[in-house]
Amino acid sequence: MSLANAYTDASADARPFHVLERAQLAAWRATQSAAINAWIDAQNFTASAGSLLLLPGEDGLAGAVIGIGDALDPYSYGHAPFGLPIGDWRLATDLPDDARNALQLGWGLGSYRFDRYKTPPRKPARLVLAQADAETLDLLAASLRVRDLVNTPTEHMGPDELETAVRELAQVHGAQVEAIAGDALLAQNFPAIHAVGRASHRAPRLVALRWGGDTDESRAHPHVALVGKGVCFDTGGLDIKPADGMRNMKKDMGGAAHAIALAQLVMARKLPVRLTLLVPAVENSIGPNAFRPGEVIATRKGVSVEIDNTDAEGRVVLCDALTYAGEQSPDLLLDFATLTGAARIALGPDLPALFANDDALAHDWISAGERMRDPVWRMPLWRPYLRYLTSGIADLANAGSRMAGAVTAALYLERFVPEGTKWAHLDVYAWNDSDRAGRPAGGEALALRSAYAMLKARYGV
Numbered sequence: 001m002s003l004a005n006a007y008t009d010a011s012a013d014a015r016p017f018h019v020l021e022r023a024q025l026a027a028w029r030a031t032q033s034a035a036i037n038a039w040i041d042a043q044n045f046t047a048s049a050g051s052l053l054l055l056p057g058e059d060g061l062a063g064a065v066i067g068i069g070d071a072l073d074p075y076s077y078g079h080a081p082f083g084l085p086i087g088d089w090r091l092a093t094d095l096p097d098d099a100r101n102a103l104q105l106g107w108g109l110g111s112y113r114f115d116r117y118k119t120p121p122r123k124p125a126r127l128v129l130a131q132a133d134a135e136t137l138d139l140l141a142a143s144l145r146v147r148d149l150v151n152t153p154t155e156h157m158g159p160d161e162l163e164t165a166v167r168e169l170a171q172v173h174g175a176q177v178e179a180i181a182g183d184a185l186l187a188q189n190f191p192a193i194h195a196v197g198r199a200s201h202r203a204p205r206l207v208a209l210r211w212g213g214d215t216d217e218s219r220a221h222p223h224v225a226l227v228g229k230g231v232c233f234d235t236g237g238l239d240i241k242p243a244d245g246m247r248n249m250k251k252d253m254g255g256a257a258h259a260i261a262l263a264q265l266v267m268a269r270k271l272p273v274r275l276t277l278l279v280p281a282v283e284n285s286i287g288p289n290a291f292r293p294g295e296v297i298a299t300r301k302g303v304s305v306e307i308d309n310t311d312a313e314g315r316v317v318l319c320d321a322l323t324y325a326g327e328q329s330p331d332l333l334l335d336f337a338t339l340t341g342a343a344r345i346a347l348g349p350d351l352p353a354l355f356a357n358d359d360a361l362a363h364d365w366i367s368a369g370e371r372m373r374d375p376v377w378r379m380p381l382w383r384p385y386l387r388y389l390t391s392g393i394a395d396l397a398n399a400g401s402r403m404a405g406a407v408t409a410a411l412y413l414e415r416f417v418p419e420g421t422k423w424a425h426l427d428v429y430a431w432n433d434s435d436r437a438g439r440p441a442g443g444e445a446l447a448l449r450s451a452y453a454m455l456k457a458r459y460g461v
Contacts, residue, residue, distance in 0.1 A: 003137070006081065006111035007104075007129045008088055014128045016063040016092035017084070019103065020047040021071065028065075049076060050437055052083040061085065063092065071099040073373040077106030078438015081124035090128040101136045102373075104129060108140040110438040114151040138268045139452070142261040143445040149257035150430050150443025154233040154250045158202045159281035162230050162256060166207050166279060169260065173211060173267035175275075181205035190280075191298040192305070192320040196313045197282030199237075199290035204282040206321060211267055212274035222331035222459060223274045224266070227321045228259025229314045229337035230281035237284050237310030238292055251443060252314070254430025255337035256281065258448055262336075265452045273459055278325055280317040284310070296394045300324060301416050306394035314339050315409055316398055319416040326418040332361070332458075333423040334451065335413065342405030343427040346379070352447045353379045355410035356424040357417070364458055365424060369450035376426065376447045379406060386411050426451075 020028055025047040029037055036055060045053040049069030055062045064084055068076035080089075095103065104127070111124035149157065149165060163179050170177045182203040185194040190206055197204025207230075212218045231252040235241060241249070256279045263277040291297065295307045297316070300323040305316065314337050325333050343353040354376040356362035362378050369375040388401035388408045396415060401408065410425050417423045428446050432439045 011088035074106035078110035146445035175211035199287035200283035228256035230256035368453035
């Protein structure tokens with residue numbers, strides 16, 4: 001989506017719109033004419049969240065009123081771009097800076113439509129921004145990157161295209177990229193990534209982006225490692241998914257999309273950190289050399305893993321990447337993954353499940369989520385449930401029980417995080433099942449803004 005579709009910096013023809021919470025309506029009505037009050041009564045307008053009222057004027061349309069809920073929640077404004085008639089609109093209501101930034105972000109999120117293959121039926125209304133907030137525009141750009149990456153079908157977003165996306169990002173921000181692909185994964189000791197992706201005609205790979213550390217000052221900055229699950233399509237492997245479960249599996253690289261977008265934010269905002277982004281990118285396909293249930297595969301850490309279910313492949317590719325990240329002794333290690341249906345059953349599609357081995361880290365992310373209206377919910381790393389990952393012939397099984405599926409998946413990942421490393425894992429849906437205001441059906445960024453806010457607060461910017 002072009003930002004020109006959402007914003008303009010000036011417009012002589014812009015109509016005014018007012019932003020009101022329900023409790024503010026009575027005071028605003030007291031400033032309006034009898035004719036406008038009669039119109040409001042006739043429309044039964046109450047300024048409830050998500051509502052919108054067009055105001056009549058002598059020459060037709062005079063303006064509008066947008067009803068909102070939480071003024072700091074960007075999605076409170078998401079209904080405006082397609083609820084208002086096409087044209088330019090200017091804010092008539094004075095808003096505090098944080099609410100104005102929420103409006104700016106929400107307008108951009110609400111204006112988005114994925115248009116690579118289909119022209120949307122109409123353009124959004126445009127918001128007049130005399131002076132846009134730069135950080136808010138960066139947050140919007142990162143959020144829309146997640147949507148675009150996830151919405152793109154696998155034919156155009158396989159492992160090689162995901163690598164290209166990382167390389168293009170690196171070029172913009174002066175980062176370095178290395179990719180290890182195909183049988184080179186075996187030669188360089190990434191056997192688990194290779195095992196999952198070897199059946200596809202598109203070579204599996206580990207893509208590594210590095211940024212910072214090129215000056216004496218930046219070499220002293222703390223090291224942050226981001227890891228994102230990049231399963232570009234998941235058939236389930238030989239434990240094949242049913243049709244309805246496979247339908248949207250282009251989104252199984254949603255964790256990688258979040259990690260890439262967070263790296264984009266870190267670099268765009270120039271946070272004082274050294275950054276490593278790792279994306280294990282594979283396609284979990286069916287073929288003569290697909291990995292099989294009952295196999296024991298090697299991992300970079302030297303932990304042998306019995307494959308209980310080939311549809312629990314995300315944790316298998318992540319374990320090599322987490323091991324590699326841990327070898328670099330980061331100050332902080334975060335991973336993002338569309339990992340389990342169990343997390344969705346527990347928390348639904350909009351609330352990502354957060355697992356962390358450090359209470360302060362979990363608290364910081366939860367607090368950032370509250371500030372940014374971009375929440376997470378902490379789930380327990382209940383280590384007695386490791387018994388569900390017991391193998392009789394290997395060090396670990398990749399699955400084994402339907403009990404506490406999100407917890408056991410996180411416990412599997414923790415096995416590959418070095419002791420003493422501060423680590424958090426986000427099990428994220430990365431998807432909207434249906435259209436809602438500001439949230440069109442398809443790919444979605446969840447807890448991305450709160451992850452950035454947590455890093456920003458943690459590293460003193």
